[in-house]
Amino acid sequence: PYPRAQQQEELCLVCGDRASGYHYNALTCEGCKGFFRRSITKNAVYQCKYGGSCDIDMYMRRKCQECRLRKCLAIGMRPECVVPETQCKAKRESKAQQAQ
Numbered sequence: 001p002y003p004r005a006q007q008q009e010e011l012c013l014v015c016g017d018r019a020s021g022y023h024y025n026a027l028t029c030e031g032c033k034g035f036f037r038r039s040i041t042k043n044a045v046y047q048c049k050y051g052g053s054c055d056i057d058m059y060m061r062r063k064c065q066e067c068r069l070r071k072c073l074a075i076g077m078r079p080e081c082v083v084p085e086t087q088c089k090a091k092r093e094s095k096a097q098q099a100q
């Protein structure tokens with residue numbers, strides 16, 4: 001299904017895996033795209049176990065989510081591109097709940 005005309009493989013800027021295209025404003029693989037989306041939608045907070053400066057590659061991306069997410073942001077992935085609409089809806093709902 002994919003065209004094979006590309007001269008060189010484009011690599012995910014986060015982990016170096018084969019990129020599938022631009023996701024949330026940066027060139028990434030499907031794995032990092034999904035990871036970023038899940039992290040943002042769940043408002044996930046990760047904790048690095050290795051001192052906070054992991055070099056993310058295809059191996060480390062599974063080991064350290066905090067550094068992976070930080071690298072996603074560092075290479076230009078945009079949280080506001082993930083779910084503007086559902087986020088607004090969730091905010092409205094939580095506000096409504098707080099008001100009671």
Ligand SMILES: [Zn+2]
Nearest residue numbers: 012015029032
């Ligand atoms: Zn990746």
Ligand SMILES: [Zn+2]
Nearest residue numbers: 048054064067
């Ligand atoms: Zn780390």
